[in-house]
Amino acid sequence: MYNTITxxxxxxxxxxxxxxxxxxxxLNQEVxxxxxxxxxxxxxxxxVKSALITGSGPKAFIAGADISEFLTLSPEQGAELAKRGHVIFQRIEDSHKPIAAAVNGFALGGGCELAMACHFRVASDNAKFGQPEVNLGIIPGYGGTQRLVQLVGKGKALELMMTADLIGAEEAHxxxxxxxxxxxAELLDKTRSILQxxxxxxxxxxxxxxxxxxxxxxYDINGFETEVEEFAGCFATQDLQEGASAFIEKRAAKFRGE
Known part of the structure; x- marks a missing residue:
């Protein structure tokens, strides 16, 4: 079914x-x-209860975008490329099922952006992260300028994006x-165990x-109001009845997603 992923x-x-x-x-357009x-x-x-995204081989999660595709793009085509990436990565972030990144090796540019779109990240100790786009005369285009700030703060995000420095797994942690x-060797098993x-x-x-x-x-949504609404919605679910009953009866809950 697929040529560039499994x-x-x-x-x-x-x-x-x-x-x-x-x-x-x-990452190219086919990927x-x-x-x-x-x-x-x-x-x-x-x-499917959850998903895990990783890269093939020991060297890289995703070492960035396929730069050869950039050379012939107009500004209008560049905008369309970025918009398509935003839509895909936002669907990952908004998934109602957890999606984890298992980062093996280089996670640069679009690879770092993809990892950041996931709900959490597990890295091998040889992983390297970075947004080195300014080395190429461009900026992150798949949400990196926003998600990196959310995860590490404004000052460090600006430093990393402006210097194009790479950081190792321990610093990223x-x-x-x-x-x-x-x-x-333990990367996938660790990620699977969290999802399980x-x-x-x-x-x-x-x-x-x-x-x-x-x-x-x-920016235009009050998260506290969302929490009240979603908390209230739990009371209409069978899962709440099962979870509360299991707690009172001192047994393991058997949730059905209803």
Missing amino acids: TELKDGILEITINRPDKLNA MKELALAIDEVYKNKD RLGLVNHVTTP KIHTKAPLAIAKVIKCVNNYFV
Whole structure:
């Protein structure tokens, strides 16, 4: 079905692998189209409880965009390219099912932007992060100027984007860009274990948490009001009845997403 990515559904986790190791998994227009289709499956397939995005091979998660595609673009075409990227990455961020990035090796430019669009990030200890676009005379175009600020703060985000410096996994963890650092051999298992833990929780409540947290960053939405609305909505779900009953009865809850 795909030429530049692979997908595999295992234990409710749709594992999406960017599969261009000879190009360090660089994003081109075909990758973006296929990634969009894979994200559609996350939304639509009831057997998918969560997703994991990673890169093929030991060297790179995604080492950036395919720069060769930029040389012939007009400003209008550049705007369309950025808009398409924004739509795809926003669908990742807005997914009602958790999507994690398992970052192996270089996560640069569009690769760092893709990782930041995910709900959390686990990195191998050889990972490198950066937004080095100014080296090429451009700026991040897939949401990097916004999400990097959200994760590490304005001052550090500006420094990283203006210097084009790369940072290692431990520094990324210290800054809050990365949730966990592990070995390359343990990277996927660590990411899967977090997602599997989330699978045991109420899926409707997980979706509401994602919505409320994302709304914190939307300038014209009051996140506190969203929280009240989503909290109230929980009382119409069978999941709340099951969770509360299980707590009182001292047993494990069996949520059905209803």
